[in-house]
Amino acid sequence: MEATGGGFRKELVSKLLQMHFKDSKTKVSGDALRLMAELLTIFVVEAAIRSVRQAQAEDLALVDVDQLEKVLPQLLLDF
């Protein structure tokens, strides 16, 4: 059920979310967990691809933090 080769594993996503719940009774359903893993994968891939596009626009072969910084505001607004 994973679109890309890599991707977030369900156990990892579960632990990441559980860490920040205020109420210990809060749980995540299996389907929601899979969707969250997908969402996080998209988040990472979007960040990566937008940085690459920025680097290509600046005619660079190495994607550095500067390019990431430039795409960060729009990325965070979209998520």
Place this chain on the structure above:
Amino acid sequence: MEDDEGAEEQERFSHRQRLKAAVHYTVGCLCEDVASDKEVQFSKQTIAAISELTFRQCEHFAKDLEMFARHAKRSTINTEDVKLLARRSNSLLKYITEKNEELTQFNIEQRAKKKKKLEDDKTKSLAPAEAAASGRDSSAPSPGAEAAFGEGRQEQADSPERRMKLSAFILSF
């Protein structure tokens, strides 16, 4: 007392570090895929920055999801909450909704497969159960076995269609 608190703090810190490392590994894999696809290279700092970013974003996601579920008077987060989380960008929302539909379809297919497998297994298990049950009628079977065979016998008695299935199965050999 203070030592215990210190130890607990240490434990929480190292747990956090382990999770961060796991995220970093996954982010690294994903970035590598993108890099080889687009034929560029990511600097190590960029990958570290993206993984730190993802880790922090999880906190926002988690808090929002918990609030959504509580607003709906639930204690379990479900797919509707996740869809609400993805509302900011139209294309993102569309993608997540499509994934959700794929998932539900997948679940339905899985359930249908399981049901079919269960029926196939029952048909197979009835054949040896019948033979063993006739052999053990004289001796006293153990309670567990009796329960299983009893169930088998009852199922046989209940549905004539099962008997037909059974005979068809035996004939196929």
